[in-house]
Amino acid sequence: MRPDASVVVIAYNDARRLPRAVGSVLAQSLGGVETVIVDDASTDGTGEVADRLAAAHPGRVRAVHLPSNSGGCGRPRNAGVERSDGRYVMFLDSDDVLDRHACLNLVSAAGETGADLVSGLCERIFLDRPEGARDRIKPWYPWLYRRSAVYGSLRERPDLLYDTLSTNKAYRREFLEENGLRFTERLHYEDLLFSAEAYLASGRTALIPHRVYHWLVRERAVAPSISNRRAELANFADRLEIHRRIDMLFALRGAYELQRVKDAKFVNHDLLLYLRELRDRDPAYRARFLDLAAGYLAELDPRVFERANPMPAIAAFLVREGDHAGALAAAEYDRGKRPELRAPLVERDGRIFWGGLPPADSPGGPLAVRARIPLPGGAGRRVLDVTDFGFHQRPLKEMRPANTVTRLEMRGGVVHMAGHVLNPLGRVPAGAALSATLEFFDRRRPGRKQRAKARIEHRGGRLAWRAAFEPRRRIRPFGFVDPVWDVRLRVRAGAEEMITCPGDGAGSPPLAGVALPVRPRLTRLAGDRLRSYVTEGGHLAFLLEGGLPWGRPARAAVLRAAGTPTGREAWRRVRRLHRSARHLLTSRSTKARVFNRVLSRLPVRAGQVVFECHLGARYADNPKYIYRELRRSGGPFRAVWSYASSPKGFPSDAVLVKRGSWAYYLALARARFWVDNQGFPDGLRKRRETTYIQTWHGSAYKRMGIDQPRLKCGPEAERARLQRMVDRFDCFLVRSEHDVATLVRGLGVRSELLAAGYPRNDPLVGGLDGDPELAAEVAELRRSLGLGDGRRAVLYAPTFRTGPGGRPVRRMDPPIDPAVFARELGDEMVLLVRPHYLCTTRLPPSARAVMRDVGAVPDVTPLLLLADALVTDHSSIMFDYALLDRPIVLHLPDEPTLGAGYFDLERHAPGPITRTEEELVAALAGLDAAGAAHAGRRRAFARRFGEHDRGTAARTVVERYFSGGGRRGGTA
DSSP states (O other), rough: OOOEEEEEEEEOTTTHHHHHHHHHHHHHHSSSSSEEEEEEEEEEHHHEEEEEHHHTTTTTTTEOOOSOOOSSSSSHHHHHHHOOOOOOEEETTTOOEEOTTTTHHHHHHHHHHHHHHHEEEEEEEEETOOTTTSSSEEEESSGGGOOEESSGGGSSGGGGGGGOSSTTEEEHHHHHTTTOOOOOOOSSOOOHHHHHHHHHHHHHHEEEEEEEEEEETTOOOOOGGGGOTTTTTHHHHHHHHHHHHHHHHHHHTTTTHHHHHHHHHHHIIIIHHTTTTGSSSHHHHHHHHHHHHHHTTSOOOOTHHHHHHHHHHHHHHHHHTOHHHHHHHHHHHHEEEEEEEOOOOOOOOEEESOOOOOTTOEEESOOOOOOOOOOTTTTTHHHOGGGGGGTTTTTTGOOOOOEEEEEEETTTTTTEEEEHHHHHHHOOOTTSEEEEEEEEEEESOOOOEEEEEEEEEEEETTTEEEEEHHHHOOOOOOOOOOEEEEEEEEEETEEEEEOOOEEEEOOOOOOOOOOOOOOOOGGGGGSEEEEEEOOTTTTEEEEEESSSTTTTHHHHHHHHHHHHHHHHHHHHHHHHHHHHHHHHHHHHHOOOOOOOTTTGGGGOOTTTEEEEEEGTTOSSSHHHHHHHHEEEEEEEOOEEEESOOOOSSSSSTSEEEETSSHHHHHHTTSSSEEESSOOOOOTTOOOOOOOEEEOOOOOSOOOOOGGGGHHHHSOOHHHHHHHHTTTTOOOESSSSHHHIIIIHHHHOOOSSEEEEEGGGHHHHHHHSTOOOOOOOOHHHHHHHOOOOOOOOOEOOOHHHHOOOOOOOOOOOOOSSHHHHHHHHHHTEEEEEOOOOOOOEEEEOOOGGGTTEETTOOHHHHHHHHSSSEEESOOHHHHHHHGGOOEEEEEETTTTOOOOSSSSSSHOOOOSOOOOOOHHHHHHTHHHHHHHHHHHHHHHHHHHHHTTTTTTTTHHHHHHIIGGGGGGOOOOO
């Protein structure tokens, strides 16, 4: 009987792992699967293992022996196809395994869809990484396999070319024979060409979202697999030859658009793999590699650089142009959550460019070193333009500039270290107060730090630093459990801080092999010195080792004991116990239980008030103005403010606690009052002695609480959770009867309603007279934003938005192109761009003259006071700004119709509504006329939605709850 599927297992000198691979085929849930083992003339007994497996499973396993080694995968796979009989053909490498249902899922999908080729999800499993580690399993291009799909041609889904594996696929045998599909021989990366040919020939290709293949990766293998032999130039040369053959294939078919997709994949994936490892190669290898790469890149359609992902495109472009340092910096930047910036940045014509840039009138630019296919006019500038990365705007804490070590030596028991830190775009100004600290930390437990002070100063376009200290006194490892130590330089510039990682670079001396004497806390048998080395990422690190005669044998004995089955099991138990204990002590659920059962039994601290704004994000909004009024009143109270990430900007005369910490929960448990504008953590039962004043953070146009379709139609548990949180309120501030009909009803508020208005709006109603502190804050803000030249300030402040598929939009663009704004309105106005606090905006430097990013201003009230007009969408900020009786424009480009909110916004709009950039420009150009025309509607809007805003909200809250100790909370 003909098998449903044949799995061709190729092997070379892999006797140990071959049985595991074959076993994964024999264990398939689909019956009628044959295994064809092809031994590529192994010399280690692999052939004998194959014969034994065939003998043990007659009719299910057969062994094929090639007479001589082919040096690759193409010939053995072709031999396996020739000797197999299944209706579908699959491929498996001897060091990998199939998922148990791989054959069933692939063959079933082929039968149901009539596909010539079916592909499933491959997972790479990194065996050297600990089980449970987040990065141990990495799906291979998972976005291709999110759902089942069938395509009639490659042109329907050209990005299939990103998955060119042959091993996660099943091929109909007749399809292979009819099209003469076989693997090229005597070249590596034969998969790439075979897959391209198969995709092109397939009349129907199916994708299934099921895992079918386990690609088992050993990063520290003695003999790496072909795909991991990137240190061999022949490996890269083979890859380029395969790509050239694919290019010829697409050219013959006239498939130029598919070729550009393939080229983008080469830039995004293939080339990047090699570039990221190039730092560790010797100079001769680097030179030859870059020459090979530049030669191939010169053959590609130059439009690929604009199609590929930004940083890989920059890397490829600079390889093509001969700027190797800039290319490597771009390749290395495109890795990790906090990538390191190793290239200088240049500002030209209001744009930011990576390294150097070609002039607009020179297609090749000053970087060109050989004749090439010319780039379209200005394309080089577009490729190198990194303005949208926001380097010129990011807080320094989000920057990771390169730190090059220029000195590392021991002298007289003192280690001398020096280096320089890149200062991109002069972000650290020459007049900034500088300080720096070197931190040595245990790689496994980064919280364990040993510090030494460093001196730092401006020197040209860099920050030069140096440090000298006695490592025996400063660095105290435990020993055995902390063998690897990393180092970083923490730089403080004024009020900002950034972290850099010292490492090698141009001008670095040899950094490996320098020994720092240390005193481990456990015993000197664990080691007595830290020896330096350079990591794969080019950073300085240290390894604990012993130099004493008896130290090495003792350390070896400990490691041998730890390597025994008993030792490994003991260590695993210790680690499990440590993780369990840490989770037990730090998890939110544990803290909530301790809060409810223990902390809430502690005595309430008289006068203690815990303030929080937007889950600890900033010192602002209604809680800020209640705090200020309470402080002005002179009453006895102890203020505690929670912060989410940094205490910067919070009042210095208050106790500051990190949100979610034990100190935070203790402060809440002992508080007489809770004051916030969003919600304290779920699961905490507020004690009766505590009064919870919920100020909220804005009147509602968008539907809230259970009025939202997501909650209204969602699980009952979500609605119950919301009600539990709301039922803790003792007081809820409202601005109008609109709030009562919308917020109160939607959230399910059952507490006392205090019709006092919003404390944050008191200055909008009463002005700044009598409030010198806020007046000074507004004046300083006006000065820092450069608003003293007579131009009007227009505040653009939209609400949070979601994009396609409900995904949140984290980046906000200005509503008018900066060049258009400058041309049409720049002489009269400055646009203050304030994104929602969950978003960011990135303005190009060219916008500096006419636009300011004010997203970092924590409190919006001073911005409202200095703004001459407001542009918003349906953000609740319109309800506040209307109290100032200044012009408002509602810009709603994505909402041609209105009606999803609590009222008809078009009918009640306090100003004109615009939907295009042109309409918004026109509205701002005629601001005075539009303001006058909408004055009546604007005042009616303020009366309706701010009827209780009288300028006394903060005082009303303080007198109602805090004078004489306040009222008793009413909800347990």
